[in-house]
Amino acid sequence: MHVAIIMDGNGRWATQRGLPRGAGHVEGAKAVRGVVETAARAGVDTLTLYAFSAANWSRPAGEIAALMKLFGQYLFSETRRCVEQSIRVNVIGRRDRLSENLLRSIDQSERLSAQCSGMHLRIAVDYSAQYSILQAARRAADANPGTEITAGRFDAALDEVDHSLRGAGPVDLLIRTGRERRLSDFLLWECAFAELHFPDCLWPDFDEHCFKQALDDFAGRQRRFGGLTAKGGDPA
Helix, strand or coil, rough: CCCEEEEECCHHHHHHEEECHHHHHHHHHHHHHHHHHHHHHCCCCCCEEEEEHHHHHHHCHHHHHHHHHHHHHHHHHCCCCCCCCCCEEECCCCCCCHHHHHHHHHHHHHHCCCCCCEEEEEEEEECCCCHHHHHHHHHHHHHCCCCCCCHHHHHHHHHHHHCCCCCCCCCCCCEEECCCCCCCCCCCCCCCEEEEEECCCHHHHHCHHHHHHHHHHCCCCCCCCCCCCCCCCEEC
């Protein structure tokens, strides 16, 4: 099972409490640990977290710097914890606009957890689905000039563009916190048949109970993938 989460609402969570936006990002980082551990215990195969979109570069420079610093600190403090739980860490998205220090942290996290056989944790940083799709289409066309670009070839090209080690497959369940209901340029190709879940909370408040509610909601849905019969053979 592949679960993807748009972690939205950190800034609003802080503003509602009269705190600087940075405080919301710190609390949001704390929420990540609980969700990662809950997902691993629940048997989720792949968990993809939307940490920083390509569109987020338009935010104030101070907030961006704080977010990147927080991300580096998270990798430093949590990678060993992930390794202990056999969770493989992978960062997807562009890397040409990230600092050298952050790139070193990403490389270290991926190397240390490369042999882990449990859940695959993917963190999307400087990520844009539209950019990835365009780059993958160009790569697939260049690699196979004059031949049909199949879904399989496109998937392989997309994995290369996003630095997605050994791939992740389609998203089964997409969760977005923050009381918004849009995809925001996140995993558009992979979410073609994803079930969508929009909890009524901001990301720092998304805890183990909220995550289990999302999984229970997903378990109760009938997935037809465009057909007339639900997955598992139950009549529609």
